[in-house]
Amino acid sequence: MSIVSLGLHRTVGSLWTGLINKGFTLRNLSVTNSFRSAEAVGQIAEEGDGTSQREIDPSKDRTRIIPVETSIRYLESKAYKETYGSNPVWKLYRRNHKGQIPPQKTRKLCIRNGVISTGSPCPICRDEYLILDYRNVKLLKQFISEYNGEILSYQKTGICQRKYRELLVAIYKAKDFGTITFDVPLRYYDYSEWYKPDCEDHQC
Ligand SMILES: [Zn+2]
Numbered sequence: 001m002s003i004v005s006l007g008l009h010r011t012v013g014s015l016w017t018g019l020i021n022k023g024f025t026l027r028n029l030s031v032t033n034s035f036r037s038a039e040a041v042g043q044i045a046e047e048g049d050g051t052s053q054r055e056i057d058p059s060k061d062r063t064r065i066i067p068v069e070t071s072i073r074y075l076e077s078k079a080y081k082e083t084y085g086s087n088p089v090w091k092l093y094r095r096n097h098k099g100q101i102p103p104q105k106t107r108k109l110c111i112r113n114g115v116i117s118t119g120s121p122c123p124i125c126r127d128e129y130l131i132l133d134y135r136n137v138k139l140l141k142q143f144i145s146e147y148n149g150e151i152l153s154y155q156k157t158g159i160c161q162r163k164y165r166e167l168l169v170a171i172y173k174a175k176d177f178g179t180i181t182f183d184v185p186l187r188y189y190d191y192s193e194w195y196k197p198d199c200e201d202h203q204c
C-alpha cells in the first residue's frame with residue numbers, strides 16, 4: 001500500500017509540477033507576447049511617422065488633379081511638340097523588364113497611392129498632363145489604328161492595365177458622344193423581303 005501511495009503521490013506531484021511549469025511557460029509566453037506586441041506597435045508608430053515625414057520626389061508625385069482642358073491645350077502646345085515631335089506618345093517608350101523576353105502583359109498599374117511606383121512608368125502615367133477623356137480626341141486617336149479603326153493593343157502601346165481600361169472607356173464614350181467618328185461596316189440588305197414594288201398600299 002505504501003508503495004502504491006508513494007507512487008500516487010509522485011504522479012500527483014509530477015502533475016502539479018507539470019501544471020505549474022505550464023502555467024509559468026504560458027505566463028511567460030503571454031508576457032513576452034504582450035511585450036512584443038507593444039514593441040511592434042512602437043515600431044509601426046515609428047514607421048508611420050517616418051512615411052509621413054518622408055519627402056516625395058516631385059517628379060513622381062501624381063496627386064495633383066489636372067483638368068482635361070489643360071491636357072487638350074498641352075497636346076497643342078510647343079512643349080508637347082518638343083517632347084514627342086510627330087510621334088504618338090507610346091512610340092519611343094520602352095519598358096524595363098527582367099531578362100531578354102518582355103512579359104506578355106503590361107503592368108497592372110504604375111501609380112500607387114498617388115506616387116509612381118516603377119522605374120519605367122507607361123506612356124500615359126509618365127506624363128501627368130496626358131488625361132484620358134472622351135473630349136481629349138487628339139490623345140485618343142493615337143491609340144486607334146488608322147488602317148482599320150481598331151483600338152491598339154496594350155502589347156503594342158505598352159500602357160498599363162489600369163490605363164488601358166480607362167482608354168477603352170474613354171474611346172467608347174467618345175464614340176457615343178460623337179467626338180470620334182467611325183465607319184460602320186457596310187451591309188447589303190435584300191429589300192425585296194420588306195418591300196415589293198407590285199404592291200401599292202404596302203399591305204401585302
Ligand atoms: Zn501606367
